[in-house]
Amino acid sequence: MEDTVVGTAVVANPHGIHARPSHAIVSTACEYQARIELRCDGRVADARSILAVMTLGAGEGTSIEVAASGEDAVQAVEHLVRVLQAAEGDAGKEAQNRGESHA
C-alpha cells in the first residue's frame, strides 16, 4: 500500500474557503498525479472537486489536513499547504485592490 503524506494548513482568510480559494486549491491539485484529500472536522473532500472542497465549509481558523498518496505526494502536499495558506490572503488583497465585490 502506498504511504500517505500528510500536512496541515490553518485557514487565515476571514471569509474562509469560499469559491475562489476552492478554485485555487483544485487547480493546484490537478497539477499532481497523487490522490489528494482535504480533511476537516470529520469531513473529507477530494481536492480535485470544487464542489467537494466547498462542502468543507471551512471558516477562518479551521485546521485542514492535506493527505496525499502517490509518487509526487510530498510535493503535492507542500504545494497545497502553501496555496491554502497563501492564496487566502492574496485573494483578499486582490479584491481590496480592485475595490470589487466578491463572495
Place this chain on the structure above:
Amino acid sequence: MPHAALFSEHSVLLDLQADDSESILASLVEAMVTAKPELVSRQDEIVQALIAREAEGSTGSQGVGIPHVKLEGNDSVAVAIGVHQEGLDFAALDGEPVHVFVAIVRPADQTDEHLQLMRWIASVAQHQDFVSFARQAKDVQQILDLLTELAPA
C-alpha cells in the same frame, strides 16, 4: 430558515436556452429580480459582477455552476436556479459541460451564513443524481423538491 426556502417558483428556470455564459447569467439574474423586485434597479450591476467573478475562476464542476457575488448595500440573499438541457461550456475545471446553474447574491457581511449556504448548495449539487434529476424535472415544483430532498441530513 432552511436554505431551500430561499428558492421560490419565480427563481426557477426549467429550460435555459442561452448559448453562452453571459446570457445564462443574465437570465438567472432576471429570474432572481423577479423573485426579489427590490433588486431590479441593480440588475445590470449584478450581471456584470457575476460575469467578472466567473472570469476570475469558474465555479463550474460536475455539471453544476454556482456563480455568486456579494453585493454592498444589499441585506438579504437572492438566488436563482436554471437548467440547461444540452449543457454549456462554463470553463469548468473538470472540462464537463454545465447543466444546472445556481446563482447567488448575498449581503456584504454574513460571512458565516454564506459559508453555510455554499456548503449546503455544494452538498446538494454533489449528489450523484442531482444533475440528472434536475434535467428530468417536468415542472418548477420538482426542482424545488429536489433542493429539499437531496439536502444532507
